[in-house]
Amino acid sequence: MTRLMFLKFGITWFSLCFSMCCVGQIGNADRNIIVVANIDVAGIVLSKQQVKSLFMGSSVGYNFDVATLPPSSLVRVNFNTLIIGLTEDRIQSFWAQMRFTGRKTQPKQITSVESLLEYVKSTPGAVTYLPASITLPDNLKILYTTVSL
Amino acid sequence: MLCFFKKSPFIFCLVAIVCSMQIRAEQNDTLIDFSGFSRVVAGVLDDENASYEGYDNSISLGQKSLLAVQVEGHLTDSWSLTTQLLAHSSNEQDSGIEWLYSTYQATDSWQLKLGKLRTPFFNYSDVLDIGYAYPWISPPQQVYNGFLFDSYEGASANYDLVTNSFSANVEIFWGKFEDEITVGDETVEAEVNQFRGLILNIQHNNLKLRMSNHKGNVVVALPEINGFAGALNQAGYPSMAQHLETKGDVKVFQLSLYYDALDYFVKSEIVQIKSPILVFPETNSYYISAGYIFYPFTVHATFASSHSSYTSVVSTIPSGLDPQLDTLAAGFDALYDNLGRDNLNSVTLGLRWDFRHGMALKADITHLKGDDNERSFFTISNPTAFDYKANLLQVAWEWVF
Numbered sequence: 001m002t003r004l005m006f007l008k009f010g011i012t013w014f015s016l017c018f019s020m021c022c023v024g025q026i027g028n029a030d031r032n033i034i035v036v037a038n039i040d041v042a043g044i045v046l047s048k049q050q051v052k053s054l055f056m057g058s059s060v061g062y063n064f065d066v067a068t069l070p071p072s073s074l075v076r077v078n079f080n081t082l083i084i085g086l087t088e089d090r091i092q093s094f095w096a097q098m099r100f101t102g103r104k105t106q107p108k109q110i111t112s113v114e115s116l117l118e119y120v121k122s123t124p125g126a127v128t129y130l131p132a133s134i135t136l137p138d139n140l141k142i143l144y145t146t147v148s149l
Numbered sequence: 150m151l152c153f154f155k156k157s158p159f160i161f162c163l164v165a166i167v168c169s170m171q172i173r174a175e176q177n178d179t180l181i182d183f184s185g186f187s188r189v190v191a192g193v194l195d196d197e198n199a200s201y202e203g204y205d206n207s208i209s210l211g212q213k214s215l216l217a218v219q220v221e222g223h224l225t226d227s228w229s230l231t232t233q234l235l236a237h238s239s240n241e242q243d244s245g246i247e248w249l250y251s252t253y254q255a256t257d258s259w260q261l262k263l264g265k266l267r268t269p270f271f272n273y274s275d276v277l278d279i280g281y282a283y284p285w286i287s288p289p290q291q292v293y294n295g296f297l298f299d300s301y302e303g304a305s306a307n308y309d310l311v312t313n314s315f316s317a318n319v320e321i322f323w324g325k326f327e328d329e330i331t332v333g334d335e336t337v338e339a340e341v342n343q344f345r346g347l348i349l350n351i352q353h354n355n356l357k358l359r360m361s362n363h364k365g366n367v368v369v370a371l372p373e374i375n376g377f378a379g380a381l382n383q384a385g386y387p388s389m390a391q392h393l394e395t396k397g398d399v400k401v402f403q404l405s406l407y408y409d410a411l412d413y414f415v416k417s418e419i420v421q422i423k424s425p426i427l428v429f430p431e432t433n434s435y436y437i438s439a440g441y442i443f444y445p446f447t448v449h450a451t452f453a454s455s456h457s458s459y460t461s462v463v464s465t466i467p468s469g470l471d472p473q474l475d476t477l478a479a480g481f482d483a484l485y486d487n488l489g490r491d492n493l494n495s496v497t498l499g500l501r502w503d504f505r506h507g508m509a510l511k512a513d514i515t516h517l518k519g520d521d522n523e524r525s526f527f528t529i530s531n532p533t534a535f536d537y538k539a540n541l542l543q544v545a546w547e548w549v550f
Contacts, residue, residue, distance in 0.1 A: 001212065025275070047313040047314065048354075049311070049312070049313060049314055049315060049353070049354065050313060051317060052313075052316075053311040053312070053316040053352075058309045058316055058318075059256075059309050059311065060311045061257070061258075061259045061353050063257055070505055071319065081411060084353050085322075085354070085409070085410065085411050086409060086411065087411065087442055087444045088414075088444075088506075089444070089445060089503035089509070090279075090409065090442070092503075092507065092549070093281060093508070095285070096186065096276070096279055096281045096282045096477030096549045097273075097276045097279065097282040099184060099219075100184075100219060100233065100246070100276060100279050100282075100549075101219075101269075101275045101276060102252055102262060103260070103268060103307065103440050104230050117550075131252055145243075
């Protein structure tokens with residue numbers, strides 16, 4: 001392969017980079033998120049760092065059973081943007097590193113907000129994120145909210 | 150086969166546990182998870198006088214392509230067994246069982262592992278085969294070269310701590326390694342005992358710091374050098390012979406700082422390797438990388454550099470007195486002159502496209518500039534014509550499942 005061919009590749013590469021347009025814009029509808037748990041203890045409030053760590057596989061000390069929505073969910077996109085601060089593919093890269101080094105296990109995924117709410121409602125210790133506008137059952141407590149952000 | 154188990158008591162224990170798990174699986178609903186990863190990488194170097202990472206001036210698919218399957222069996226809520234079977238396309242790399250270990254999740258915060266594990270020297274050392282986990286096609290070779298072994302047999306303990314403002318993880322491990330290692334283009338048998346390390350990860354918002362320190366007692370099988378050292382001792386030059394070490398404590402220190410924002414990242418990692426062993430130079434290397442994300446695309450640029458050196462030894466053998474001593478002195482000088490030094494600067498420009506969940510396409514172009522007349526990670530076929538500059542082009546398809 002000649003240096004000229006490499007130069008052509010370089011030019012093509014830069015052209016491609018600059019011509020691509022941004023995708024994955026998030027709508028301005030209600031993007032706020034609440035993190036809720038099925039726990040008896042009242043008054044538990046988590047910081048953003050704790051919520052991020054909890055959903056990225058670390059323990060925050062309450063033996064939570066973490067459940068999430070699938071990557072295609074808009075609520076998950078909002079959660080990634082507001083709390084985790086990473087795009088989905090970089091979160092998946094993180095989980096690939098964790099899974100194939102045996103360090104952490106990805107939380108279970110439940111297909112819809114309705115099913116997720118039902119799961120958390122009926123599972124003591126379960127924790128998840130939901131749209132802030134949702135009507136919560138009595139046994140779920142809010143640990144964190146982005147509403148004031 | 151018996152010999153294999155004799156040499157690998159951890160593996161023997163784990164195979165026995167796997168067998169017992171299968172028996173239990175018939176009695177209970179033991180959960181078994183299958184996952185895996187694969188990559189197809191094509192690369193070409195624009196120089197006919199040398200090769201780099203196995204690539205020469207003809208397009209090759211065979212250097213880094215691979216397929217791996219991971220099987221994880223959950224014995225109980227807190228105890229699991231994991232194995233990872235890997236098939237490399239390159240003959241230079243071993244295929245077979247890459248991981249075989251048992252995990253015990255003692256508490257939410259404590260995790261213990263026992264078995265054949267990947268060595269967590271640097272940020273991406275234990276996921277080098279999983280291209281999906283990092284932005285480049287190959288992490289900078291100045292840091293992530295094949296000099297260090299990629300797995301060990303032993304145990305590790307992990308502790309997680311999360312506070313209101315930061316999260317931390319501490320990992321300690323202890324074990325041993327016995328296999329071939331590659332230094333430059335030479336492969337030598339090596340044994341590493343009392344191999345241990347301490348790794349500290351601290352994260353505050355998007356800023357992540359990783360610090361690690363590793364140490365092991367290394368013995369490399371180099372009978373020619375031992376023989377030459379014996380000859381120097383016999384001739385009455387023990388102070389020169391002691392520089393021809395083939396065993397000793399090798400120390401590896403690493404520090405990295407990563408900042409990951411929603412639409413950009415900056416990563417930097419610095420590594421130092423110190424060794425009394427003749428063929429392992431003292432190495433200082435680092436990279437700094439920045440990327441911009443316009444989802445699902447990432448563009449990134451990386452500068453990487455390495456500098457390796459050997460302790461300078463002045464021959465005290467008098468010349469011109471005895472032909473045998475002259476031969477010894479010439480041999481000593483030739484030995485030092487031929488030690489490879491990997492002094493290399495590189496700039497990589499890359500593009501990653503996460504075109505669907507769990508899959509990515511990548512293209513990287515790397516400009517390499519080595520020190521003249523040094524090894525610089527190249528395998529040089531025509532030293533007189535090679536100008537120690539080359540460009541490496543790679544494209545890759547990454548998949549995790």
